[in-house]
Amino acid sequence: MGKSLLAVFLGLGLVLAGVSGSYALQAGGVETGDLESGSVVGQPFKELTVDASFFAIEIGTMKVWYPPVTVIDFKTRPGAPVLLKVTNNATAEHGFQLTARVNQSAPTVLDTKLVLKPGETQYIGVPTSDLFYAAGTVLEYRCHLHPGHVGGKLLMLK
Secondary structure, three states, X not given: OHHHHHHHHHHHHHHHHHHHHHHHHOOXXXXXXXXXXXXXXXXXXXXXXXXXXXXXXEEOXXXXXXXXXXXXXXXXXXXXXXXXXXXXXXXXXXXXXXXXXXXXXXXXXXXXXXXXXXXXXXXXXXXXXXXXXXXXXXXXEEOOOOOOOEOEEEEEEO
């Protein structure tokens, strides 16, 4: 009887250990919004420091997301959520997609999409855990509405 009870508790412990890991993968969640009303994992956007800013701009006839490369060093950064500022300085509506799909294809992969009107600014709050679940250290950002527009890469130093 004692061995059976021990086996049941050991099996239950293994099942619970597996369940807690699956909840961790779903833990954060990317949030978008404006600076005043937006929040991510309980922290208002206005209380966070903007880690990176992205701008849709027109250079001659080319439409690009600027800067082409952005680096966030997590070795020197506190563990607060990442706050990204996205502004459309172009004359037309543009999309902004931040994704890790180039590195992985799981259903829980980081993939955020915004549509911005001319002159509009939005903020994206990303828990650091969601960034670290992304395989690799490079995320891509681009205009998902216009495939011909030039995007960029977000490099994470972990």
